[in-house]
Amino acid sequence: MSKYGKEIIIGVVPVVLAFLMYIGMNVLPILLIGVIGFSLLYMVRSKGTIGFGAGGGKAKSKGAPKYMTFEEIGGQERAKSELKEALDFLIRHEEIQKFGIRPLKGILLTGPPGTGKTLLAKASAHYTDSVFVSASGSEFVEMYVGVGASRIRDLFKEARTKAAKENKDSAIIFIDEIDVIGGKREGGQHREYDQTLNQLLTEMDGIHSSDAPRILIMAATNRKEMLDSALLRPGRFDRHIGVDLPDKKGRLHILRIHAKNKPLAPGTSLERVASETFHFSGAQLESLMNEAAIYALRDEQEEVTQEHLSMAVDKVLMGEKTDRETNNEERRRVALHELGHAISAELVRPGSVSQVSLAPRGGALGYVRHQPLQERYLYTKDFIEDQIVIALGGAAAEEIFYNGRSTGSRGDFEQALQLVGNMIESGLTSLGIVERQMVTREEWTKASSGILDELFERTKTMLLPLRYVFEQAVDTLIQEEMMTGSQFRELLRQFKTPTSA
Incomplete structure (x- = not known):
């Protein structure tokens, strides 16, 4: 059917x-x-199966499915440790009964897309030697009333049936994108979603530690704030485990895992790639290694080189190279724009430029890739202002040489406005400590414009004395098309020497 x-x-x-x-x-x-x-x-x-097999498909007829282990998941050491501790309640069932501990019924994994929430759920089945039954929240949403609730019942029935068939003591039910069916209920409205959520709550309340097999519910969401409070209370989803973007150590671990089956050239540095991929998720890092191998295959080379890895970083960040052809004047303008970003970055944060390129990618005609000197999770007012200066460097360079700006600065201004908004919401402006709802649109616009105008003038003042550097470096950049951070810094040092002599 x-x-x-x-x-x-x-x-x-x-x-x-x-x-x-x-x-x-x-x-x-x-x-x-x-x-x-x-x-x-x-x-x-x-x-047979009821329709929700392991991983969303039908169960295999020959042998038990093979689930990955926690060791095969890169990074996320804190999340894995916290998850193992919660899963031990399922494994050490008799021991926790002696202490009168109530077993956990549900574990909620929260975090950005691509961080490995589904992989952690599958590894949990291996760790606890449980059957694994999964479904996506969207599978329960249909136009006919009662269908979603029926599918919830089927899901729990399948978990018990499979556990009995495979002679397992426990089963893990994993629901991805649970915010689709577990969103906050609005009073006075009767929705199909509400019936599905009510059935899920009923099934969770029906889980008892004395039942065989023991059932553990795991769910994942990118939007925890959207979930109904009835799901989040103790006795339902007892543990909330954050699965965050990996740090540098975690990124290096993930890169090494995905590099095991790829022929890397001698001297290739995955640590350098880990440093250049700040805020990359595990899924993006896997895609990066895959794209690097594709570039090596495209070049008919036997090994993946550092250049292939660098190109793959750009591909994941910006998209594939486009075939756009620009005239000489437009190309020169783009080069000056990108030099404005790069020189501003080196002035306020020396050593932060990783690459300067004029190769069109995605919607950009050129770009500057930055790398953080050290990873930060707290930002001061000075740090954010430096970020805004870097973002405005391209537009400032255009005004210096063309007495006007182009549409190429649109993305830079959007980034600068977002940073200013972060400053206002963090109480780092003259508005003081405020909530967004407390500030009128006029006040918000006035504060944002004042900050941006001041920082734009600061950027122009900072770049004006380096006009000679721009004039000398622009031809080199147009000819080379792409420069690494070290090449750009050497070029900058050479061209600054005459002005300082």
């Missing part, structure tokens, strides 16, 4: 029966045959 076959039958059959009764036909034999057929179909299906 197709994905929507059941829903179509539910909608069509009553209409057909009503029509047959209307024309005077006896529908009792048809009903009897239908009941017998449905019963036989149900008996056949009950011997």
